Amino acid sequence: MNILKLIKNEMEEEFDYNLDDYEHKYHEKLDGLKIKKFDESSIEKIVKKSNEGYQTYRDMPSTSRANILFKASSMLKELKNEVAEIISLEAKKPIKLARIEVERSVTALKFSAVECLKIEGESIPLDAAPGGESRENIIKLEPLGVVYAVTPFNFPLMLAIHKIGPALAIGNSVIIKPSEKTPFSVIILNYIFKKSGLPKNVMQIVTGNGEEITNSLLKMNEIKKVSFTGSVPVGKSIKSKVGLRKLTLELGSTSPVYIDKSIRNLDEIADKVVNGAFSYNGQVCISTQKVLIHQEIFENLKNLILDKTKGLKYGDPLAEDTDYSDLIDEKSQERIKNWIEDSVSKGAEILIGGETHKGGITPTVITGTNNNMTICSNEIFGPVMILEAVRDSDNLVNILNDSDYGLNVGVFTNNLKTALHLGNKLDYGQVLINDVPTLRFDNMPYGGRKNSGYGVEGIKYAIREMAQLKMISLNYQ
Numbered sequence: 281m282n283i284l285k286l287i288k289n290e291m292e293e294e295f296d297y298n299l300d301d302y303e304h305k306y307h308e309k310l311d312g313l314k315i316k317k318f319d320e321s322s323i324e325k326i327v328k329k330s331n332e333g334y335q336t337y338r339d340m341p342s343t344s345r346a347n348i349l350f351k352a353s354s355m356l357k358e359l360k361n362e363v364a365e366i367i368s369l370e371a372k373k374p375i376k377l378a379r380i381e382v383e384r385s386v387t388a389l390k391f392s393a394v395e396c397l398k399i400e401g402e403s404i405p406l407d408a409a410p411g412g413e414s415r416e417n418i419i420k421l422e423p424l425g426v427v428y429a430v431t432p433f434n435f436p437l438m439l440a441i442h443k444i445g446p447a448l449a450i451g452n453s454v455i456i457k458p459s460e461k462t463p464f465s466v467i468i469l470n471y472i473f474k475k476s477g478l479p480k481n482v483m484q485i486v487t488g489n490g491e492e493i494t495n496s497l498l499k500m501n502e503i504k505k506v507s508f509t510g511s512v513p514v515g516k517s518i519k520s521k522v523g524l525r526k527l528t529l530e531l532g533s534t535s536p537v538y539i540d541k542s543i544r545n546l547d548e549i550a551d552k553v554v555n556g557a558f559s560y561n562g563q564v565c566i567s568t569q570k571v572l573i574h575q576e577i578f579e580n581l582k583n584l585i586l587d588k589t590k591g592l593k594y595g596d597p598l599a600e601d602t603d604y605s606d607l608i609d610e611k612s613q614e615r616i617k618n619w620i621e622d623s624v625s626k627g628a629e630i631l632i633g634g635e636t637h638k639g640g641i642t643p644t645v646i647t648g649t650n651n652n653m654t655i656c657s658n659e660i661f662g663p664v665m666i667l668e669a670v671r672d673s674d675n676l677v678n679i680l681n682d683s684d685y686g687l688n689v690g691v692f693t694n695n696l697k698t699a700l701h702l703g704n705k706l707d708y709g710q711v712l713i714n715d716v717p718t719l720r721f722d723n724m725p726y727g728g729r730k731n732s733g734y735g736v737e738g739i740k741y742a743i744r745e746m747a748q749l750k751m752i753s754l755n756y757q
Contacts, residue, residue, distance in 0.1 A: 283362045287471045323496040330426045331502045333481030334453035349393035351476035357386045368597040370462045385438045388722040391739040392445030414757035421747040423451035425504035434563045436462035443507045446742035453482045528735035532659045533687035535717040536570035540693035550584035556716035557665040558643045566688045568716045570666045578669040606639025616662035623655045677705045686729030688717035
């Protein structure tokens, strides 16, 4: 963990982290470094510094901001293995998945740099309206000010970059609060940005109790935008407090997928479904949760899914052959186990898994469910897949739309009419044809409907959400 020692040595004054209640199974492997807890008075100082940083940074040319982002991307790439190991240790994420997260983060920073150079305004013909003659106009995007970003434990680096990258690209400053379970990735990112030339105070980190910090920050007028990824109750609470400030919420989903009888490559589909459901223990907001299969291919595909699920290997996150390890904490383990037991008590059948195993739960496939079960109506956020057969006569649109969530949905079909029909009728932010819903590319728009969120992420689209529009009109008559 030389990178953490390096950061501590080079940023001694700023690296005043000492949070006694930071706990982690792998804490002893993280050099004993801990995280600072902020009180309200220190929050006020941070907001003041952030606003001062913004006043300077907002006037920096786009090419300079882009160069900082390009340099950060390059430096992160050089540190890929060390950063991946830290993610693996603090998030209990298999190392092969942690490396993918770092690779995607490198790319997301590049996208932020490229989009920084492409931020465009427009001009509209004012003379199209009566009395608008002899006028020219410029419509441009400007930064907001201080952006407050809150990120979860499951993608501690990548989801931070999806907020920080766009904010910096448009010229905002950022205060970020990482999950108390996974703070070190953001500390490293802060170090990388400073080494890449980001001016002082433009990016700052706060740690501690999320509700207390958020309540303190939202009292301050300098906070112009909140970008939050996390649970529905917390998201709704934040929305009730932001007032007229801009807001983006990414709150998760039940991520269903439908597999049509026209599909023939069932072995390949089974691989995708199992990976989509059980990658990182299903602790992904778009983990494949509900799998609806046409009855004509249900038995064959079910058996393939069960065989592949049996082959998943539990192990240490740092082991190269580990497919899944412990859940993030005991609270998650207990909740998921209770939801499984509740569904069984109401008539569901466990086809495989459902057992507590060390700090995790064995990958679980359940059938015989209905929407009255918590496991169907709520986001599981764990290693559980629901498997059900559907018929031609079933009203598939209503079945898939019968959810309080609407983030990603997947459809596998070789029938163009079916693909277009479902693509247009499904009430989701992203409809993925011939892919599981557990799919996200870092330059695509990404936003949910209903309880899945508010606003849109994805680098280019997040920049727009972190900007304000201004029109300048010139009357030359």
